[in-house]
Amino acid sequence: MKNNITSRKTMEIxxxxxxxxATLVGICALGLLxxxxxxxxxxxxxxxxxxxxxxxxxxxxxxxxxxxxxxxLIGVTAFIAVPFGxxxxxxxxxxxxxxxxxxxxxxxxxxxxxxPSIVYGLLGLAIFVRGLKQGxxxxxxxLTMALLVMPVIIxxxxxxxxxxxxxxxxxxxxxxxxxxQVIFGHVLPVALPGILTGxxxxxxxxxxEAAPLIIVGxxxxxxxxxxxxxxxxxxxxxxxxxxxxxxxxxxxxIAATGIIVLLLILLSLNLVAIIIRDHYQKRxxx
Amino acid sequence: MTLLxxxxxSYFHTEIVLKEPEQIVLPPEHVVVxxxxxxxxxxxxxxxxxxxxxxxxxxxxAIIGPSGCGxxxxxxxxxxxxDFVSSFKMTGQIQYGGRDVMKTDPMLIRSQIGMVFQRPNxxxxxxxxxxxxxxxxxxxxxxxxxxxxDVLRKAALWDEVKDRLHELGxxxxxxxxxxxxxxxxxxxxxxxxxxxEPCSALDPKSTSRIEELISVLKNEYTIVIxxxxxxxxxxxxxxxxxxxxxxxxxxxxxxxxxTRPQNKQTEDYITGRFG
Numbered sequence: 001m002k003n004n005i006t007s008r009k010t011m012e013i014x015x016x017x018x019x020x021x022a023t024l025v026g027i028c029a030l031g032l033l034x035x036x037x038x039x040x041x042x043x044x045x046x047x048x049x050x051x052x053x054x055x056x057x058x059x060x061x062x063x064x065x066x067x068x069x070x071x072x073l074i075g076v077t078a079f080i081a082v083p084f085g086x087x088x089x090x091x092x093x094x095x096x097x098x099x100x101x102x103x104x105x106x107x108x109x110x111x112x113x114x115x116p117s118i119v120y121g122l123l124g125l126a127i128f129v130r131g132l133k134q135g136x137x138x139x140x141x142x143l144t145m146a147l148l149v150m151p152v153i154i155x156x157x158x159x160x161x162x163x164x165x166x167x168x169x170x171x172x173x174x175x176x177x178x179x180x181q182v183i184f185g186h187v188l189p190v191a192l193p194g195i196l197t198g199x200x201x202x203x204x205x206x207x208x209e210a211a212p213l214i215i216v217g218x219x220x221x222x223x224x225x226x227x228x229x230x231x232x233x234x235x236x237x238x239x240x241x242x243x244x245x246x247x248x249x250x251x252x253x254i255a256a257t258g259i260i261v262l263l264l265i266l267l268s269l270n271l272v273a274i275i276i277r278d279h280y281q282k283r284x285x286x
Numbered sequence: 287m288t289l290l291x292x293x294x295x296s297y298f299h300t301e302i303v304l305k306e307p308e309q310i311v312l313p314p315e316h317v318v319v320x321x322x323x324x325x326x327x328x329x330x331x332x333x334x335x336x337x338x339x340x341x342x343x344x345x346x347x348a349i350i351g352p353s354g355c356g357x358x359x360x361x362x363x364x365x366x367x368x369d370f371v372s373s374f375k376m377t378g379q380i381q382y383g384g385r386d387v388m389k390t391d392p393m394l395i396r397s398q399i400g401m402v403f404q405r406p407n408x409x410x411x412x413x414x415x416x417x418x419x420x421x422x423x424x425x426x427x428x429x430x431x432x433x434x435x436d437v438l439r440k441a442a443l444w445d446e447v448k449d450r451l452h453e454l455g456x457x458x459x460x461x462x463x464x465x466x467x468x469x470x471x472x473x474x475x476x477x478x479x480x481x482x483e484p485c486s487a488l489d490p491k492s493t494s495r496i497e498e499l500i501s502v503l504k505n506e507y508t509i510v511i512x513x514x515x516x517x518x519x520x521x522x523x524x525x526x527x528x529x530x531x532x533x534x535x536x537x538x539x540x541x542x543x544x545t546r547p548q549n550k551q552t553e554d555y556i557t558g559r560f561g
Contacts, residue, residue, distance in 0.1 A: 167403060174365065
């Protein structure tokens with residue numbers, strides 16, 4: 001019997017090289033991008049950059065409005081989207097009966113996760129800014145962002161709720177527990193790390209979004225920090241977009257500084273979330 | 287929209303209990319659970335065919351038969367664990383303490399009929415919390431330490447775990463986990479304990495410990511055990527029902543089933559000619 005061992009091994013090596021190269025290309029491109037950004041942006045990365053507002057003079061430019069605006073926006077977005085998203089996921093997984101109507105709803109939620117963010121911006125403008133007369137405020141932006149991230153949260157929360165072993169739920173039901181007690185006592189604690197991962201990813205996406213907020217009317221020149229949810233605001237990606245669009249070279253460097261700060265904040269937010277997730281994962285490991 | 291309306295209706299219908307159901311009081315008679323002309327369908331497939339069976343008080347009843355004969359299906363219908371299977375349909379009646387289980391609140395049924403599953407499924411919580419979760423959700427918050435010790439002793443696990451009650455129940459060995467699950471069921475103070483092949487995932491030593499426990503526990507509880515291990519049925523049970531392809535072929539005192547079966551199929555099965 002011929003085993004073709006040589007040719008199969010050759011294929012193996014070729015495939016391995018192809019995969020390695022593909023990985024390297026991605027890493028190199030990212031590394032190069034990061035290197036250039038850091039090189040360009042380091043000039044303006046000083047404490048003053050965090051405490052100054054927007055300015056006509058590059059040396060006096062700062063991101064305070066953007067940083068606080070982004071934190072406000074994401075905070076309020078999370079406050080709206082997480083409870084609604086997770087509750088919807090619980091409903092669809094644990095309560096809704098498996099019929100055509102709910103299958104249709106599920107299909108549509110998955111589709112919503114893939115809709116371009118600018119469409120949500122237009123929706124937000126029509127409903128929250130004009131329809132509900134909330135103006136170009138934090139709450140309008142947050143409601144729009146909540147709509148944007150909710151499908152992602154629902155889809156990922158459902159995945160992790162579904163992965164809770166049936167045997168565990170059966171054990172709880174067999175003790176005479178109500179559905180509510182099973183969900184809060186066993187399903188959510190076990191699904192929590194997975195739900196948190198989805199929430200982190202979704203909020204990370206919202207953090208970097210500029211397009212829908214430009215439509216909703218986040219300002220690019222803001223020299224104040226939002227005081228409440230009715231305040232006007234700007235966010236970091238919009239400031240970066242604005243700086244990058246100016247003709248002067250110095251503003252491009254400022255944009256790079258802005259990118260560094262955005263990345264750092266995103267990274268630290270993710271880090272905190274990962275630590276929380278690992279903490280729960282250890283507690284409830286099966 | 288009609289689909290939605292229908293769904294909402296069934297949703298509220300099953301989920302909202304308007305008044306506190308009455309506790310089931312067992313009649314003095316000897317029959318605790320009684321199946322009458324029960325047929326069970328999963329979609330179009332008939333898993334259990336027209337079975338009538340009485341379970342006697344403080345006796346161990348074994349249901350034996352080859353895989354897929356409907357024995358687990360029937361067992362899980364007693365405490366309504368089949369409610370979660372959407373294609374499940376049952377005709378006939380299963381009575382517990384004289385009441386139709388399908389017309390009784392499943393939460394009430396399950397608090398009085400405990401269950402031990404095929405694979406050990408302790409909660410990913412401490413040993414202590416594993417046992418107290420059941421009583422707690424039913425509002426019992428006092429003397430939990432005594433309760434834990436009591437049921438762990440009944441499940442012959444106390445000496446092994448008394449020093450580590452606050453460690454994860456999932457870190458125990460398979461046999462210990464299954465005894466923990468038994469203790470968890472006992473903590474509810476049930477009348478009946480259903481066991482769905484409780485030893486099939488265990489090694490011989492753990493199996494014999496569980497069997498010893500059953501022999502002791504049947505003095506206090508009514509036990510129904512589903513097993514495909516005939517020796518096990520012979521060792522622990524007082525009554526045995528032999529199921530084959532969804533039908534109950536024979537039901538008798540265990541000794542009779544194993545020494546002078548009335549039916550040719552039963553004889554072939556227990557002598558190992560098939561199954």
